[in-house]
Amino acid sequence: MDLQQMRYAVAVAETRNFTRAAERCYVTQSSLSHRIAGLERELGVRLFARSSRRVELTDAGEAFVARAREALAAADRAVADAAAATGVVRGRLAVGVIVTTAAVDVPELLQRYRARHPEVRVLLRSGRSDELAAAIRRGELDIAFLGLPEGERPTGVECVALDHDEHVLVVAAGHRLAGAERVTLADITGETFVDFVAGTPARAQSDQAFAAAGLVREVAYEAGVVELITGLIGRGLGVALLPSAFVRPLAAADPGLALVPVADGPHRVEYLAWSRFPPSPATRAMLDVLGAGPRT
Missing domain, CATH: 3.40.190.10 (Periplasmic binding protein-like II)
Structure with missing residues (x-):
């Protein structure tokens, strides 16, 4: 088993389609299918239930993909931490934002962040505050800008009122x-x-x-x-x-x-939220730009 096989399995799990997963991973469908089949043989379980119309995760697949995401995140973090030790911030920064964000000019913020850290790949996703907070807890997002009724706070994440x-x-x-x-x-x-x-x-x-x-x-x-x-x-x-x-x-x-x-x-209170786990170098850099969160 290797990290590439894990990436292929996660891509199939997220797209529910081998063709789209192969396109995402920049490989041929036959190559991706072959690697997934080899992974299933090695594990001795079926990760995906295939039909003519769609692909679904089996119970074993659900369990495997959850841990595969953690392993891939850890590998990416190791690369980013090594770069950060030399003073260069690299890696990925996934940002969530509600559509009514007003406390921060998000396009201006991302422009300023990119000017400081051009080697970070920034991903932006909009959604509901509860969905974005849940995505942080699952490790899918690094930070998010949320809006909640006064008296409520995001749960399971670090946050600061903006x-x-x-x-x-x-x-x-x-x-x-x-x-x-x-x-x-x-x-x-x-x-x-x-x-x-x-x-x-x-x-x-x-x-x-x-x-x-x-x-x-x-x-x-x-x-x-x-x-x-x-x-x-x-x-x-x-x-x-x-x-x-x-x-x-x-x-x-x-x-x-x-x-x-x-x-x-x-x-309403607008919040900046991030994971309770130690933030990645890219996340710490964004918190520094915003003047929030733990200092390095």
Whole structure:
């Protein structure tokens, strides 16, 4: 068994397809299949259940791939640590970010990081705060920028608060409340709402605020991206509560939107999160750029 076989097995597990796995690994499908078959013979178990349409992990495959990921991460870390000992930061940095990040200008941050550490391969992934925190715990991400309701903290990871923010009401420019100085949740509970998908941290911020006030609202439109939410609002189909620091630049660029302060609206905390395990040199370098986390 060697590391390349492990990489092939992980690629098949993640793509659920031998052809796509081979493309990812820059080898022919026949070569990858041959190496996987040899690995299964050596282990004496079937790692993958194959059909004409897809590939699934067996129980043995699930167990093997989990440890293979750890072994590959350790090997990559060994290479990165050796380079770091000479003063050069190399390796991979996987960054997670929520779509409403406002505490950090992520493109500017990545540009600054690349200027300092051009030999690090940076990967960027967007998603929900709970998904990104789970990915850090699994070792799939190194750091992530999260947003959670006030009073909640990411679990199972190291974190530092970057910013505290409050939500504002976002309405169409022609809405009856567009010129209001301030509203309360009771004033808007009868409105039709546009919001993030139920069960997500982004949605929980507003849901918890209405529940705490003993109010019930109607969410008619659920969306996973802010562009769709603001598009629906601009068409007069509903209103939304969104973090002020994030939505103010959008409203400034879109005359079809208006923002109204909410006296008892939701509050959000943006966090920087990273693994509780000792960070890699690439991760430590990013924490240094941000002025957060353990020092080297």
